[in-house]
Structures are given as C-alpha cells and as structure tokens.
Amino acid sequence: MLEHRTPFDSIREGEDPGSATIARELIVTPVRDKGLLLLQSACLQALQTALEREIGLRLPPAQQASWHGPYVLLWQTPAQWLLQLPARECDSIGAALSDRLASALAAITDFSDALVALEVGGAGLADVFMSGCSLDLRADAFPPGRVARTSLADVPAILWNPGGSDRIHCLIERGFETHLFAWLKGTATR
Amino acid sequence: MLRISCPWCGPRDEPEFRWGGEVPVLRPGPPEAVSDSAWAQYLFVRDNPKGWVRERWVHAFGCRQWLIVVRNTVTHEIRATARLTEPLPEVTP
Incomplete structure (x- = not known):
C-alpha cells in the first residue's frame, strides 16, 4: 500500500x-480542525434566513467575508459561499441547513476534504x-x-x-x- | 496582457479568463428545417471584424461567471464589460 x-x-x-x-x-x-461547507443557492433570502437562525451569520457582499464566533462565510460567486466551521459541527450544521433549505433550490456540500x-x-x-x-x-x-x-x-x-x-x-x-x-x-x- | 474588469470581481489580468467567442451567434432552428449551409454558417463562420467586437469571456480562475467584453481587435482596448443578463453594450465607435 x-x-x-x-x-x-x-x-x-x-x-x-x-x-x-x-x-x-x-x-x-x-x-x-476546520470543516468546509459549500453553500449554493439562488434563493438568497431563504439562505440568509437559514444561516442567521443556525449560526447567526449574514451573507457577505461580493468579494467579502463575514464571521461570527468560529464561523466564517466566504463569498465565492454570486450564488456560492464557502462556510468554514469547526470540523466536529460540519455534519450537524450541514444537516440543519439542508433541512431549513428543503423547499428552496439549494445545495449544501461538504468540501472539507x-x-x-x-x-x-x-x-x-x-x-x-x-x-x-x-x-x-x-x-x-x-x-x-x-x-x-x-x-x-x-x-x-x-x-x-x-x-x-x-x-x-x-x-x-x-x-x-x-x-x-x-x-x-x-x-x-x- | 489584457486587463479585464469583471462585473463581480473588478479588474483582473487576462490569464484568469478564458475567451468564449463572438456574440451574438444565434443558433438556427428547428434542426430539421435548417439547411447544411445555414448549419455550417452557425458552426464555423464568424464576422472576425477589424476593430470593435463584442465577445463572451468567462472568469475561469475567479467567480466563474460569463461576461460580455467590448474589445478592439486592433488596439486591444476594452471599452466595456457587462453581465449576460444586462443589455448588450454598443460596439459602434
């Protein structure tokens, strides 16, 4: 091997x-010990609401980052953001965001690896x-x-x-x- | 080297972008009604003007968005850039 x-x-x-x-x-x-979640959605309001309720973060403007406690949100494209968070919370926050965005056109992908x-x-x-x-x-x-x-x-x-x-x-x-x-x-x- | 102003990321150097061809190039249709010559025209023939031209570029190393660039093929001057959702910029001098 x-x-x-x-x-x-x-x-x-x-x-x-x-x-x-x-x-x-x-x-x-x-x-x-950091995980990464790629957040993709064109429904900005739904994503904004989900993020605020789960981790208290607002979507940053283009070419900017926003952070709150251990969470950092990086702008990637007009419909993509990269969320850096403690690795141990990656699964739970990813699942919680997916649940909150179930009715919106959105994708949450674990990019940690x-x-x-x-x-x-x-x-x-x-x-x-x-x-x-x-x-x-x-x-x-x-x-x-x-x-x-x-x-x-x-x-x-x-x-x-x-x-x-x-x-x-x-x-x-x-x-x-x-x-x-x-x-x-x-x-x-x- | 060109310096292209991405509508989302601001001015960036040319190696971050990929060229995507002239615009507009309209696909003829429906397929069963299009002649071979019209199809060949659509696939292979471009105006390739000497002077101002509208082109499609993609910011491959940046935000990965497509944009329209108005570029002079003689001087390489860039007059305007626009998002695909915006009206096409004018090319007349």
Missing part, C-alpha cells in the same frame, strides 16, 4: 510546533504572494475581510484576509498542496 505524505504532514502530526518557517520570515500554518486551508504570515508575505498572483495583496489594497478567488502559482486559490496586515488565509485544492509548498519555498528563498 502506498503511503501518501504531503509536505505539511509533519506540521500536522506534531513533529513541528505547529507551523513551518520557510524563509524570510514566511510562516505557514495549516488551519486545523477537497480543500486545504493554510495561514501564511510574515513580513515578506505580500511580496512572495504577488510574485505568483496578479492581485495587489498589500494591506491597503487587500484589507481585512476581503476575499479573492484567483490564480496563485498557476493554480486556483481562494485568498482572504482574516485581519491584520501580515497574514493571509489561503485555500487550495488538496492535490496542489505539494506544488504550493514547493513554490512558496522556492519563491521565498529566491
């Missing part, structure tokens, strides 16, 4: 204190990211709460600023994890 290990496994399994300092003070920390969430921080963060992404990610152009679906290192990525000028959360498809780690390491040390 093949053993599949990704570059971030050593961090997850506790061999590292929790994060990896790559270079130039660029620190990568896997976001642990599809995407990898990383927090990248450090003084050289914007410079490193902007060498592989066409967006201006400096603090004044990418303020807290801003979300962007874009291309990072030639792969699709969701970037969002959780607050502060020196860290960005990055979600990528799990299959691109090795590529992203190699790209971050190569770019940061160049």
